[in-house]
Amino acid sequence: MIETIDKRTESAQVFRVFAEIYKTPTLEIWKEITQNDLLPKLRDAVQELYQIKTTEWKDVQPDSYDQLISSYMATIGKAAIPVESLYKPWTQDETCTLAFAREKGYLQGDSALHIRFILNEMQISIPSEYEGTPDHLAILLELLAYFIEHAPKSFTAEFIGDHFDWLDNFAFKLESNTGQTFYLEITRVLIATMKAFRSTYL
């Protein structure tokens, strides 16, 4: 039992670190990457927890902070934004008559409203830069980490089922639109980790 709790805590920590990677890069995270071996540690953690073997990230890891910023700007900051709404039909509201109501590719879809609803219910405030995109992957992963530690398993399972079913499409977009591999490799491992976590612990 204690071991399970520890592993849930460790899993939560893994998802928190993933969340950090999808946020706008800061010097703080760059220092963690370069001075505290964040990526090898993350790699070891997913291998230990879920037996996921990853390729060496050294080859894809940016060489400098500027390169990390560039990579972010060219990929998840622009060409393949990790926001759930973009990958799902905008609304299920049948009374909505907007021309794009059933189309994919638009921000503030139903999933954004749902996350905003959850955040409001739980009285969680998020940084202003994410207020318009509350279903950004960084927010979703932090919420997931929190639920893993504090919510019933069924709760967490539903959350994963509802809000992480778009990651394959996101990875495809990263691969086809950006030509840069750092965030793509991270995302592939995230997808594998998510699947393994679900089947192992939920």
Place this chain on the structure above:
Amino acid sequence: MLDTKLSRRGFIKASAATAALASAGTAGFNQWSNNYVKAGGKAEIKEIASTCNACSSKCGMIGHIKNGRLWKLTGHPDHPYSKGKLCARGHGYATVVYSEDRLTQPLKRVGEGKFEPITWEKAYEEIAAKLNKIIKEFGPQSVALTEDPRATGKFYSPRFINALGSANYYTHHVVCSNARDAGFLHTVGVTATSADISNAKYIMFIGRSYGDGIRPSSVQSLATAKDNGAKIVIVDPRLNNTGNLATEWLAIRPGTDLALVLAMSHVLIKESLHDLEFIRNYTMGFEEYAKELRKYTPEWAEGITGIPADSITRIAVDMGKAKPKALIEQSWRGAFGCNYENSTETGRAVAMFNALLGNYQQKGGSIFGGKVNLGKLDEKKYPNPGEPDEPQAGSKQFPLAYKGSGVATIVAKEALEGKMKAAIYYHSNAALGYGNPKVMKEALSKMDLVVAIDVQMSETALLAHYVLPEVTYIERDEVIEGLSGKIPGIALRQQMVEKVHPQTKPVHEIYTELARACGVGQYFNFTLDDLNEAMLAPTGITYKELKEKGTIMFPDQEITLGEMPELKTPSGKIEYYSETYKAAGFKPIVEWIEPKVSPANDSFRLITGKQAIHSHTQTANIPILMQITKDYDLERIWINPARAKVLGIKDGDLVEVKSSEAVSKIRVKVTERIHPEAIFVPSHYGITSKDLKTGYGIGFGYMEHVPFDFEKWSGSGNIHEVIVNVRKVKS
């Protein structure tokens, strides 16, 4: 355990969340979601009256907002342009608010096509330092500001550049209506009239298409006119989408509209069908004009236009008989807004033709619209920067151009000459749409500072040193807009939803904050509300009332038909003879001017125009509008079957279009709806900014083929003075 200090950065703070989670119990997300859906289904729907921004019409619209998001859009029933309807562009362009391709934060260019985020404060600081340095070193005339004007920009943009001591304010009209504006301005005293279409008995459109450049009320008016039995003649090398309502299409040789209008004017006078009383009362210089017109016979015009002399005579006579309920519609760009070396003269000839019909301020004729008297800021409290000492760049070279628009491409010309050092572009993709993109790119790259304020990474933004992200029109309040017309009115654009991207700002805030950084904040010591309150003061309408209604018309101020207003020409009359022209070195009486270039037997004139689903290149990145383009292959060029046959080209073939400036590959539409000497290409395509993922790579950019040029009279872009060769190539 994954050991990292990063977890401190996390957003989720446990205490409150844990309590809330506990209170949610084991119901789980399904129940939460169900509650959410139920709550959402019953959510209050707010209606916010505002205006569209999909084109320059800015039709009134109502946003129906549910759960803080757009839920429905409808046309504002009181607005004179929408009359309860919105066009496809209006519905489609609104999606921009939720677009994934929007600019979300201020950016600084750090390499070719490479940008890094920068804070607003730092961006203001750096831009202000550069602007002030340039002004100190080269003078205020070395900085310029260009926009495609909307209500807020019309007030704030010139005020901002004037505050810096520069008169260099420009608008997109250099590739829109500069020529028409100049022709009308020096003939009837305004840059444009409107038209009482629904009551007209005979309407001629020259290049203008209500079915393509849609304003819902205009289409309704034209349909009413047709129902009432009006004759509707389209003069256009292309059978445009107003064709459904037309009674006749004159497939004129492109660039020769002036000859047609001169010859029809000739016929009116020769047949004594001109309105002598109107001419006597309200015009000057008629005798000289009539004398000049003697040589412009229908037979002469037939040789130039390709339209049979009999048709020219018949139409002119019929229009003369239908006067004053007959008119040539004033157009915007149409065929004479900026297309040919003779466009200003065509605009002038059209204004004069309408005067021959005596149709000004007549039912079914041309209308000088009334305007609501709006107030101004109290200058004692809110100082106005005033007129700069140095004249607007380009005003000496093009003294006939309307000063309110200027000649925007002079900025590029003077940049290439090393005189213009800084340029701000607001809501303007000048680099792609105003002049030849290669020239524009070179010009912008020569400047020490280029700033773009936009909602998306346009080609101009890509060339800018700083890109400042604006909120979309769905997310902002604006300055009150006066609506000119038979019944004048006012309209207000209002914020419908919260900002999607928190770091974006409305342009009035950007100008105010940048002005402070530049040390001229004293000219922006008021809020948008202060300004709007001041504007409303004389009207008797409260700001609250306007916010509720969005559009308010003033029927008690309806113009009186039959009463000519005092004209703003130097003589106060319609000028068939212009001393202004003479002083500027031009012939004071309208005359035939040859187009600058003409196609040979094996070449074509490249012409462009609108499609009903797009506005300029502004809508090219809107997925649901571009999908229509893709579904119907709308990016294709049009070629006449007779010419296609000679070239061995079949419908759908891939061809190469080659001009003096560029080579493009595109598929063809073979159609009788285009004059044999012309190739038509819609003007909405050829996006080269990879950040605009939907628009990128579709079709080719018309302007790539247009030599960088200025029409001699108005400085407009001569955008149809382009010769191309076409040949079939392998797919």
